[in-house]
Amino acid sequence: MIRDTEILDSLLDTVRRFVRERLVPNEQLVAETDKIPADIISDMKAIGLFGLTVPEEYGGLGLTMEEEALVMIEMGKTSPAFRSIFGTTVGIGSQGILMDGTEEQKARYLPLLATGELIASFALTEPGSGSDAASLRTTAVRDGDHYVINGTKRFITNAPYAGLFTLMARTDPGSKGAAGISALIVEAGTPGLSLGQPDKKMGQKGAHTCDVIFDNCRVPAENIIGGREGLGFKTAMKVLDKGRIHIGAFCVGVTERMLDDALHYAMEREQFGQPIAEFQLVQAMLADSKAEAYAARCMALDAARRRDAGENVTTEAACVKMFASEICGRVADRAVQIFGGAGYMAEYGIERFYRDVRLFRIYEGSTQIQQIIIGRNMVRDAS
Structure with a gap:
C-alpha cells in the first residue's frame, strides 16, 4: 500500500x-x-x-x-x-x-x-542448526530477575558492530521443539557475551558476520520480547516472512543492475564487425533475463501489497524469496557469459556481483526450505 x-x-x-x-x-x-x-x-x-x-x-x-x-x-x-x-x-x-x-x-x-545509533542483529542460526531452527541449543535459564544464557550463534550479520541482538534461545529445556523457544533482547557489552573473528566469505566484502558466544551471559528478565516465554519461534517466523519479501525485492534490484550492465556491455563490445547485442543468442540471454526480472518484480510487489492488506503471506513470501534469488543467480551467470573473458576479470565488476548474489539462495531460508514451505502450505490448504 x-x-x-x-x-x-x-x-x-x-x-x-x-x-x-x-x-x-x-x-x-x-x-x-x-x-x-x-x-x-x-x-x-x-x-x-x-x-x-x-x-x-x-x-x-x-x-x-x-x-x-x-x-x-x-x-x-x-x-x-x-x-x-x-x-x-x-x-x-x-x-x-x-x-x-x-x-x-x-x-x-x-x-x-x-x-542508527544502535545497529541490530538477528541471532538465530547456530553451528548445529540453521534451516532446522526449532532444534537450536542455546539456552536461557531463569535465575531470579535474570536469564542466564549459554550457547553459540553462527554467521550473524552485523554482529561485529551490533548494539543489540534479537536472540532466539531455549527457555524450556524440557521442550525440544519450537514451543520452548523465546526471543530476548541482548545488548552488546553485556558480560558473558563475546564475538568470534569475522568470517572470511566468498563475496559481499564490507558485510560482516561472525560467531556470537554466550557464556553465562546474564540478561534482565524484562528483556524477553513480549514479556512471556515460548513466543520466540512464532516471532522469528513472522519476522522471516517479512524479511523474505524484503530480500526478494532487493534481489530484483540487483538483477536489474546486472542486466543493465550486461546490456550496455553487449551494445559496446564488437565482434565480427558488429556489437554482440546484435547476435540472436546474446539477445536470447538478455530476453530471458528481462522476463524473469519483470516476473520477480511483479511477485515482490504483489506479495507486499497482500501483506499490507492483512493477508497471511507465508506462502507468497516464500515464493518471492525463492524465485527472485534463483533468477538473480541465473542472471548473474548470464551476465558473466555476455561479458565473456572480461566477465571473469575483477576490473569489470560483474564477477563481484556473481559472487555476492550466491548468498541470496541460502540465507533467510534456503531455496530448498522455501520449497518445503510452499509445498507444505499447498497440501494443508487443499485439505
Whole structure:
C-alpha cells in the first residue's frame, strides 16, 4: 500500500541519487578494503535508511511493505554490502521488537534503531542448526530477575558492530521443539557475551558476520520480547516472512543492475564487425533475463501489497524469496557469459556481483526450505 505517492516518489528519487552518486562510485573501494566508509554510513543515517520500517512515533519513516519493497529495489542497484549495514536493523533485527515487543521495549529501543545509533542483529542460526531452527541449543535459564544464557550463534550479520541482538534461545529445556523457544533482547557489552573473528566469505566484502558466544551471559528478565516465554519461534517466523519479501525485492534490484550492465556491455563490445547485442543468442540471454526480472518484480510487489492488506503471506513470501534469488543467480551467470573473458576479470565488476548474489539462495531460508514451505502450505490448504 502506497500512502502518499508524492512523498514516496521523493524518497525513491533521494535513494536513486544516493545510490548513483555515492554508493556506485565506492563499490570498488569497499571490495578492496572490506569496509564501508564511515561518512557513507553517516549519510545513510541522515536520509533515514536505518529507520525505514520503524513507526513514525518512534522516529522512523514507518514505510509500508510495498513502499519498503520499492526502496529495496532501488538499493539493489549497487553492491549488496551497502544494504546489509542497515538492512538487518530495519528488517529481522528490529521487527521482532516491533511486532511482539512490550510498549516499554519499543519505547526504549526503536528510537535508537531508527537513527542508527544502535545497529541490530538477528541471532538465530547456530553451528548445529540453521534451516532446522526449532532444534537450536542455546539456552536461557531463569535465575531470579535474570536469564542466564549459554550457547553459540553462527554467521550473524552485523554482529561485529551490533548494539543489540534479537536472540532466539531455549527457555524450556524440557521442550525440544519450537514451543520452548523465546526471543530476548541482548545488548552488546553485556558480560558473558563475546564475538568470534569475522568470517572470511566468498563475496559481499564490507558485510560482516561472525560467531556470537554466550557464556553465562546474564540478561534482565524484562528483556524477553513480549514479556512471556515460548513466543520466540512464532516471532522469528513472522519476522522471516517479512524479511523474505524484503530480500526478494532487493534481489530484483540487483538483477536489474546486472542486466543493465550486461546490456550496455553487449551494445559496446564488437565482434565480427558488429556489437554482440546484435547476435540472436546474446539477445536470447538478455530476453530471458528481462522476463524473469519483470516476473520477480511483479511477485515482490504483489506479495507486499497482500501483506499490507492483512493477508497471511507465508506462502507468497516464500515464493518471492525463492524465485527472485534463483533468477538473480541465473542472471548473474548470464551476465558473466555476455561479458565473456572480461566477465571473469575483477576490473569489470560483474564477477563481484556473481559472487555476492550466491548468498541470496541460502540465507533467510534456503531455496530448498522455501520449497518445503510452499509445498507444505499447498497440501494443508487443499485439505
